[in-house]
Amino acid sequence: MAGELLLEVHAVGHVYADGSHGLADCSLAIRRGSRNALLGANGSGKTTLLLHLNGLLQPSTGCIRIDGRALDYSRGGLAALRRRVGLVFQNPDRQLFSANVFEDVSFGPLNLGLDEADVRERVAQALAAVGMGGQAERPVHHLSFGQKKRVCIAGVLAMQPDLLLLDEPMAGLDPGMQADLLRVLDDLSARGISIVLATHDVDFAYRWADDIHLLAAGRCTASFAAAELPQQAAALHAAGQPLPAVVALHRLLVARGVLPAGPVPCGMPQLLALLAAPPAGEEGMEDTPRVRQWSAA
Structure with a gap:
């Protein structure tokens, strides 16, 4: 049901191998069906948090729960998590590795053991959702930067996730491509998919999100409804963010x-x-x- 908690982060800390702290006592909650902006300066912990939500990183301290249950970091548990929580990296070239669009988007469904007909149906639906329905046979290296981002989103959508994570999705896109991507996100949200994206653009976060989570020095310093942002000047200033x-x-x-x-x-x-x-x-x-x-x- 919309509004229920889908995912909870409880006092999560993460220490990298070099001893640096990526997260420090970070806590926040994501409501089912909501649009969420992780807002903070570069180095505030946004990307590190996204990697934890998808299970690519494991907390050094604290825990993360989905539907009230702690994440299972076994091989089977992580596979199940990534069917529900998909991550789109900032740079699409980190995520695209197949020769053409169809092969790339079909990779996840094939790994689920689906038959060929089901895989083709999922790929077709995912590409249609991002406006790339006629591009299945195009070589990946012939795509524009914005098209590559949309193919990355399609690859995640083909897994039929509950939660979509995006790291700085507007980075490197011109205004037209940004508008195209926002229409895609709008359509996905209307389908009930929860969305969490990382950004350092307070103006974008204010006009797009339902909920905003401020990050600074690896910690979530405040969470509030986007409509309340004009009253959060002190919290924004503490996180190094201006008013929109x-x-x-x-x-x-x-x-x-x-x-x-x-x-x-x-x-x-x-x-x-x-x-x-x-x-x-x-x-x-x-x-x-x-x-x-x-x-x-």
Whole structure:
């Protein structure tokens, strides 16, 4: 059921072989069906946390639970986990290794022991979901960077996961490719797939996520609903993050009497709509809903 906890991280610490700390007493929870942004500066622990959620790294201390049960790090337990939790790396070339798109996306389902018809059906569905339905026979090395990212997502979707993890998915994409990828994520979320992505872009996290988790020095310093972000200036500052530009601009306009105090928009399109709206009192400006926009603000 949407809203129930899917995954819980309890006081997880991780010490790398060189003695450096990737995570330190990190705790957070992911709700089933939610969009989550791990927000923090480079080196804050975002990637390390994602690797733990997929079982590629094991905690030095603490534990991680899925559906209330601690992760099983046996070979069979990890195989079962990765059917449910898929990870897309920041650099798609770390994840693509087959000659063509079909071979790459079919790798996971084939390892599940599915017959050829089931594999082909899963691959077709996964490629259609990311807008690559007619590209199954294309050589991987002929794909653009954005297409490679979508093929990586398709490879994960072919495993039919409950939770999709993405490390800096917008990195290296131009605005058009970012918009394409956001449409893919929107469609996946509408299908009930939980999504966790790592980013250092506070403006994107604010307008996209349901829940935001701030990371600093390997620790989750705060978790809150994205709609509450304008009230989290102190927590953002402590994590080395600014307020989103649209929030700062809205506050300036409020201070100058151009706009009333509420509501706070989550993107530039909403702010422009508020500026174009009739004065408060004529149309009930305070009742304007916080509408999400999936295009870049």
